[in-house]
Amino acid sequence: MSLLELKGVGRRFGGVVAVDAMDMTVDEGEILGLMGANGAGKTTLFALIAGNLRPSAGEIRFRGRRIDGLRPDRVNRLGIARAFQIVRPFAGLSVLENVAVASLFGAGRERSIRRAEENAFEVLEEVGLSDRARDPAGTLTLAGRKRLEIARALATRPRLLLLDEVMAGLTPVEVSEALQMVLTLKERHGLTIVVIEHVMRALMRLCERLVVLHHGVRIAEGAPDEIAADPRVIEAYLGRARE
Amino acid sequence: MAEHSRFLALLAVAVAAFALVPRLGGDYAIGVALNLLMWIALTQSWVVLSAMTGYVSLGHAVFFGAGAYAMVLCFGSLPFWLSVIVAGAATGLLALLVGYPCLRVRGPYFVILTFGLAELVKFVVINVEAALGQFGRLLFGGPGLAQIFYVVLVLAAVSVIVTWFVRRSRFGAGLRAIRENEEAAETLGIDVARYKVLAFALSAIVPGMVGAAMVLRTTYFEPLDLFNPITSFTIVSIAIIGGGDDVPGPVYGALFLVLMQELLWANWPEVYMILLGGLLVAFVLGVPDGIHGRVAAWRKARG
Numbered sequence: 301m302s303l304l305e306l307k308g309v310g311r312r313f314g315g316v317v318a319v320d321a322m323d324m325t326v327d328e329g330e331i332l333g334l335m336g337a338n339g340a341g342k343t344t345l346f347a348l349i350a351g352n353l354r355p356s357a358g359e360i361r362f363r364g365r366r367i368d369g370l371r372p373d374r375v376n377r378l379g380i381a382r383a384f385q386i387v388r389p390f391a392g393l394s395v396l397e398n399v400a401v402a403s404l405f406g407a408g409r410e411r412s413i414r415r416a417e418e419n420a421f422e423v424l425e426e427v428g429l430s431d432r433a434r435d436p437a438g439t440l441t442l443a444g445r446k447r448l449e450i451a452r453a454l455a456t457r458p459r460l461l462l463l464d465e466v467m468a469g470l471t472p473v474e475v476s477e478a479l480q481m482v483l484t485l486k487e488r489h490g491l492t493i494v495v496i497e498h499v500m501r502a503l504m505r506l507c508e509r510l511v512v513l514h515h516g517v518r519i520a521e522g523a524p525d526e527i528a529a530d531p532r533v534i535e536a537y538l539g540r541a542r543e
Numbered sequence: 544m545a546e547h548s549r550f551l552a553l554l555a556v557a558v559a560a561f562a563l564v565p566r567l568g569g570d571y572a573i574g575v576a577l578n579l580l581m582w583i584a585l586t587q588s589w590v591v592l593s594a595m596t597g598y599v600s601l602g603h604a605v606f607f608g609a610g611a612y613a614m615v616l617c618f619g620s621l622p623f624w625l626s627v628i629v630a631g632a633a634t635g636l637l638a639l640l641v642g643y644p645c646l647r648v649r650g651p652y653f654v655i656l657t658f659g660l661a662e663l664v665k666f667v668v669i670n671v672e673a674a675l676g677q678f679g680r681l682l683f684g685g686p687g688l689a690q691i692f693y694v695v696l697v698l699a700a701v702s703v704i705v706t707w708f709v710r711r712s713r714f715g716a717g718l719r720a721i722r723e724n725e726e727a728a729e730t731l732g733i734d735v736a737r738y739k740v741l742a743f744a745l746s747a748i749v750p751g752m753v754g755a756a757m758v759l760r761t762t763y764f765e766p767l768d769l770f771n772p773i774t775s776f777t778i779v780s781i782a783i784i785g786g787g788d789d790v791p792g793p794v795y796g797a798l799f800l801v802l803m804q805e806l807l808w809a810n811w812p813e814v815y816m817i818l819l820g821g822l823l824v825a826f827v828l829g830v831p832d833g834i835h836g837r838v839a840a841w842r843k844a845r846g
């Protein structure tokens with residue numbers, strides 16, 4: 301059985317159809333790549349899964365259970381964590397506090413502050429931020445903030461991790477590091493991951509399967525090399541370049 | 544744990560010192576200390592909601608006034624201490640009722656809404672009193688000044704303890720996450736609606752009890768005084784001058800304010816408001832982390 305299943309999921313904003321009758325499954329243990337031009341509806345799809353937005357149509361199941369329409373905190377507690385494309389650090393709190401909060405809540409729901417801080421420190425070591433633990437999160441660079449997004453999501457002890465362009469804006473060296481990190485985290489924590497990336501190289505490295513969105517519609521699905529050769533995908537991207 | 548013991552020891556010493564005031568000092572000294580304790584209790588309570596969640600209440604006078612009104616309604620039929628508890632329960636309940644709709648709006652809208660709510664309740668009470676044919680109630684035979692003082696001392700201690708432990712709890716971590724970014728907080732599994740309403744209710748109980756005790760200081764109930772918006776403004780001013788989302792801020796702020804009142808109010812009442820306003824502007828612009836922030840930075844620099 302697939303871990304996550306979307307059937308006919310749609311969301312409109314007034315006249316704009318951001319996501320249209322979307323069907324998608326994510327299997328336990330895989331890294332699924334989600335790609336598409338700007339405004340294709342990728343982030344909206346994550347918001348629908350994570351409960352930040354309600355779908356205007358369709359149903360979403362996680363481990364067989366309906367989750368569409370649930371509040372984000374409920375969805376998170378069931379084991380889905382989302383790292384935001386536009387990073388949302390708790391800027392006034394320390395890096396450690398940011399992650400400790402996630403450990404106190406989330407699916408792990410650690411009761412003791414001290415143990416939450418210990419968990420948080422371990423997670424920070426995994427993402428390479430432990431030397432910044434005591435600094436205010438607001439002082440991190442963009443690359444640091446992206447790592448903090450991942451660390452916080454991870455500290456909620458998810459089964460499914462939604463990573464929204466966590467490599468955007470990073471240097472090539474940072475991208476390579478981040479790729480390795482995601483693969484290591486997946487193995488160590490037995491995660492299932494959906495990644496949104498524009499960096500094709502990253503998707504090639506991480507995923508065995510890609511889904512391509514265009515104007516809210518799924519236009520292609522398959523292995524990375526199939527996708528790279530798919531005429532509809534090429535047209536969607538080149539068509540955008542010509543606009 | 545060492546931190547908690549040190550805090551509790553310090554608190555015990557402070558409470559013991561204040562408890563001596565009615566024995567050693569006259570009515571004037573009791574009055575000044577009472578004033579200080581009242582502002583500490585009110586501002587600590589405000590901090591649990593507004594400094595921790597970032598939902599700034601400009602209407603905390605509503606709980607002070609509602610608690611006073613509860614006392615007036617119980618007066619004569621219940622013992623003093625029981626009426627104080629009833630008042631706290633009533634204002635906590637009031638906050639639970641209005642909290643959910645109020646806390647759906649953020650930022651300046653929440654500020655205005657709390658202010659409006661306080662004014663609304665004030666005029667409801669005035670009209671209810673008029674309909675009952677009451678125009679200012681006389682409250683004879685209440686407790687003496689010393690008794691009121693001890694009750695407010697206990698309330699100040701309770702409010703300090705609540706702020707201290709909330710600030711260091713899982714609940715407090717959730718509240719501070721809400722302040723920093725509400726959407727991120729809920730996506731990390733925090734039930735933000737419930738947490739905000741709980742913080743609101745928690746921040747309403749002590750002010751209700753303080754209002755209940757303080758109304759008996761005069762023998763007259765006047766809604767315009769007890770629901771005075773100046774009370775709300777003063778709480779926010781103390782919190783800003785004191786700074787931070789922890790116990791020391793309100794204590795520094797209240798000490799500062801009461802000192803100013805004692806120095807200026809008696810001699811130059813006309814300068815007092817001007818100076819308070821000026822100081823507030825200076826703190827907001829120049830010392831946004833308040834006295835507490837400055838003291839913490841100074842301590843850190845000293846090592």
Ligand SMILES: Nc1ncnc2c1ncn2[C@@H]1O[C@H](COP(=O)(O)OP(=O)(O)OP(=O)(O)O)[C@@H](O)[C@H]1O
Nearest residue numbers: 313316318336337338339340341342343344345385
């Ligand atoms: N809250 C909103 N209100 C109105 N329109 C929205 C909202 N969120 C997204 N949209 C619109 O929905 C469409 C899809 O946006 P979305 O952010 O999901 O795209 P995306 O694929 O993540 O793009 P990008 O690659 O730029 O991140 C866009 O046309 C966008 O303008």
Ligand SMILES: [Mg+2]
Nearest residue numbers: 342343344385
């Ligand atoms: Mg996006």
